[in-house]
Amino acid sequence: MANSQDVLQPVQPAGAIRTHDSGCDEAFADGALEHFLSLCALPALVTDQHDTFIAVNAPAFHWIGAPLQEIIGSRREDHLRVPGLESAGIVANPDIDLRQGLRGRLITWSDDEAQRLVQVTLKISRYQRGEATYLIWLVQPLPSSADLGADAFGGLQANLLDELSFAVLLVDSDGRPFFRNKKWIRWLEDIEIDAAMLRELSGGEVRLQPTGNHLELAASKTIQEAIGTGNYDQWIEFLVDGCGVDHWFEANLRPIAWEGEIFFCVEIADCTGRHEAQDELRHSEQRFRDLAEISSDWIWETDAELRLNYISDRFYAITGIAPEEILGKTRLELIPDEMRETALWTEHWASVLAHQPFRNFQYAMKMHNGEKANLSLSGKPMFDDTGGFLGYRGVGAEITKLIEAEESKRIFDQRVAHAQRLEALGTLAGGIAHDINNALLPVINMSKMVAKRLPEGSADREKLDIVMEAANHCKVLVRSILSFSRQQEVAKEACDMTAVLRDAVGMLRSTIPSIIGLETHLPSRPIRMAADGSQIKQLLINLTKNAADAIGMQPGRIRIDCSLTKDDAVRKRLPIPLDNDTYLLRLSVTDNGQGMDDATKQRVFEPFFTTKPPGEGTGLGLAIVHSVVKSHDGVVDVESRVGEGTSFTIHLPLGTLPQEMEL
């Protein structure tokens, strides 16, 4: 500890500045140590076997700038710290002579907080005097931070480097550090403290933690390798093996030319956390991919330019589209041309360009074979920490089967709705027909009575003729409605269909214009069938009249075919199950008239739907056909091509005849 003021007797002009303290004189007795110290241009401090300062040389005294009595007698460890050099046993340490270029910290005696910490490099020499061993600490404060002053890098830069939140080393062209910023020193200390604590806890046996030296050595090795291979301006990771606890750091070397010399500024960052995160990420990515491969849908990812950069194998398994076909492309490039202009797509793509999430977007993608794949995609935009768009990630499903199922359901619903509409109209028609007929009776007959009294050809007579004409059309219309609604009630009895159809054909021959050829292929022998004969007759008449109307007043041909069949495909479509050996009556009426487009075909059985001019058709002829077929548990099919003609084909099960209905 410091001696009293009166004891202070600086030895001048000798090289050693010391106090005349007992036990210390011995060291200086022969003048050799003093001579050595006087030759030192660098600050030098001397410690005794108790690791206590006993003398300094003039440069050290001036550099430290503290009262001598504060320096002399103070414990070395309180002021000059070197990682890895503990006070105990330091003097006896046989390696101490070899210690050159050690890095340490000098904690000065200054009260000024900013001045207290000075980084130093050290050289330690041993001085043996009799039984006593003294250590001479040569301190080079040059590349340290705060007190660099006018030295190589100037205080400002050094200060700046110390202010950085990451560690910076300045190394010479051989990779030897000559400057460490505060952060790096702190790391060395922290790691040292951790190591010390662990050593203490483990009784000095187990070294679980890397020491400051480990870190310095690993950094030096990395830096030297980087210099050797010219690996500059990029981050190089290095592992500090902590005997079980891995510490990851990364270094980035930047070559700097300074007064004809090259040195390197090395940034060092602790990336242990990131490494752990990366490991976790790797694991989670693996988990993600594993899930992706076993999911029933597929998973996809795009980059920031919306180019597909990942798609799970399920995609190929489901769609048969090789990933190479689509990877690297945007979805915009993959959609069919006709889709690109649709509002659905443009709206969707605009939201994608705005990095909005989307769910179950359904669209088609063209494949290289020209076919389309129906897809449903959901996607979520990905952003980095700063909000930068990274791309989309999402799932996809192939929905062709779903679409087909929905389509068949839609058609089914439509058919049900159609059938319900027919029934409703029938009921309604029956209800209003009575009132209309009652109303028509005075209209027709009163007009007729008045007309009789008017001179033929007079204007008023003509007006009344039009009234009667209109009323008569109305009468026909109502008859048809009634007839239609009556089809829902069938009186099935044993019929010979051959006779029924022949009867109908006979009636048709007198009503179809002679310009149209009527060709019939009816069975020669009786066909027994449980049916409402008058309805079947009506059915054939309506179909044939419809065919004649489709041909119009011009030469044409109508062909009526009737045969028995066991067509399985038709059997399956019948509304009631049938025995396999039950025959079906197949009746077809084919014309070479104007034909129908799909829209007309769709509505052809709808009551009151007609393509004929107002006042001509009732729109009920085919509705009655449909109704009769339905009441006989059959099916009716239409084939038609515009300009080529139409063919109606009806299949009716013959049905089982009770004994009393036998012909």
Added chain:
Amino acid sequence: MRVLLIDDDDRVRKTVALMMRELGHEVREADSGITGLRLFHEEMPDLIITDIIMPDMEGVETIIEIRKMRPDIKIIAMSGGGRIRNTDFLKLASAAGATVTLNKPFDDEELAAAISQASAAAGPVGAG
């Protein structure tokens, strides 16, 4: 011929009455089955023309009542096509004893034909 015409619809009744008169018949009008039955007793007509669907007394009932009293009388049942509750009233009328059935709307020729047919008929068609 003395004819009793029963129909609740005034316009129809007036029209048919006019048509009958034009055909040279004497017509008494009743606007319901009950009035019809009363007039039947008073007038002793040769022919009944009756509607089927009427509010207070259905035409079919009227036919049955009249047929009971005069099994030989000719009855023409007319209807605008009764499809209510899926019962075809004209068929019912025939079964109840109508000689001839006539669908509305009909004209004078159809009416004349029906009258001739009814007159020519030997007796009640489908009676009993």
